[in-house]
Amino acid sequence: xxxxAVMLQVKKGMEKDYEEALSQASKIISSMKGYVSHELQRCxxxxxxxxxxxxxxxxxxxxxGFRQSNEYQEWKTQLHHFYDPFPTVEHFEQxxxx
Numbered sequence: 812x813x814x815x816a817v818m819l820q821v822k823k824g825m826e827k828d829y830e831e832a833l834s835q836a837s838k839i840i841s842s843m844k845g846y847v848s849h850e851l852q853r854c855x856x857x858x859x860x861x862x863x864x865x866x867x868x869x870x871x872x873x874x875x876g877f878r879q880s881n882e883y884q885e886w887k888t889q890l891h892h893f894y895d896p897f898p899t900v901e902h903f904e905q906x907x908x909x
Contacts, residue, residue, distance in 0.1 A: 849866070
């Protein structure tokens, strides 16, 4: 299982529109091969700051299967204009502690 973590800064005054757009765009990502789940967290200290967490079965399900798909182009159209600056995407794998 891979966790995609994206810290997002949404342009001032566009937060409500962004949340609605992501709700609609969720249909896109949730239909992709290897998708497991996602959630959006709103920062309590910084206005317009969000954390998007997406679980994928494999790294390639995200980086190849989703990012190189026609569906990703639609995702970009619906969401990327909300971000300033453009976010950095990072991937994590669980560490099994004893």
